[in-house]
Amino acid sequence: MSGERIVVESAAKRYGEVEVFDELDLTVRDGEAVCILGPSGCGKTTLLRSMHGLIPLDGGRILIDGSAVSRPRRNVAMVFQHFGLMPWKRVRENVAYGVELAGLPRATVDERVDRYIAMVGLGGFERHYPYQLSGGMQQRVGLARALALEPDVLLMDEPFGSLDAQTREILQDELLGIYQRGLAASGSKPPPAMVFITHSIEESIALGDRVVVLSARPARIREILTVAIPRPRTIASVIAHPSFVELRDRCWRLLRAPVAA
Ligand SMILES: Nc1ncnc2c1ncn2[C@@H]1O[C@H](COP(=O)(O)OP(=O)(O)O)[C@@H](O)[C@H]1O
Ligand SMILES: [Mg+2]
Secondary structure (H helix, E strand, O other): OOOEEEEEEEEEEEEOOEEEEEEEEEEEEOOOEEEEEOOOOOOHHHHHHHHHOOOOOOEEEEEEOOEEOOOOOOOEEEEOOOOOOOOOOOHHHHHHHHHHHOOOOHHHHHHHHHHHHHHOOOOOOOOOOHHHOOHHHHHHHHHHHHHOOOOOEEEEEOOOOOOOHHHHHHHHHHHHHHHHHHHHHOOOOOOOEEEEEEOOHHHHHHHOOEEEEEOOOOEOEEEEEEOOOOOOOOHHHHHHOOOHHHHHHHHHHHHHOOOOO
């Protein structure tokens, strides 16, 4: 069916005796932001890295744009929990890295790097090294590097998980703005899809059109909640929305409910 950007079909993964997930099914549509919420160690990173083609599955398959993923693709970008920056490269070189690998013309690389560094608010820091930046700024670099690829699929693995609460909220708001502008600007292209992993209930509701709640390992989908909070959103507008408290309580209960026998 058209509009299905990512299809996870009966995905199974194990590490030796450790069953990470089995028979996992999930579809992410064009223009959709899906947040995956689950307890630590349940297999979220493994699932996301499988979507990226970094980890082979033991069963089932993952399709992006209708074909099975077996290696990272140019139109899919990842933002890592621990930023994943190259410490010996400056901000500008870190942001440029992916687009350079994609083999785009120099002028396009330069234009994109400038534009996305400005978009994440790092203008003036191009020549800084990662160690000279705060955690929040380092993750802005990670975000700019992914966005500069102008991906059709943005995979985010708890990107704000190690930041302090205030920095985290600022970056959530900025990501909401960037994603919503991306949706608006997609033009003739199908709008981008985002898969955002988190263990924060509030973050999953704020950013997601749907929230997939996973159980503890082996990860199973406990429930998929639809977040009917209109975009454009801000963190403040989400928290003030009448459905927020109910969604939060539902997620809270699902995460803490004992695993069914
Ligand atoms: N490369 C690996 N080798 C062996 N076990 C792994 C490996 N990667 C992850 N695991 C195990 O798989 C489970 C899921 O890990 P992970 O996907 O990182 O969880 P999450 O991101 O939800 O915290 C954990 O029990 C973890 O210890
Ligand atoms: Mg993880």
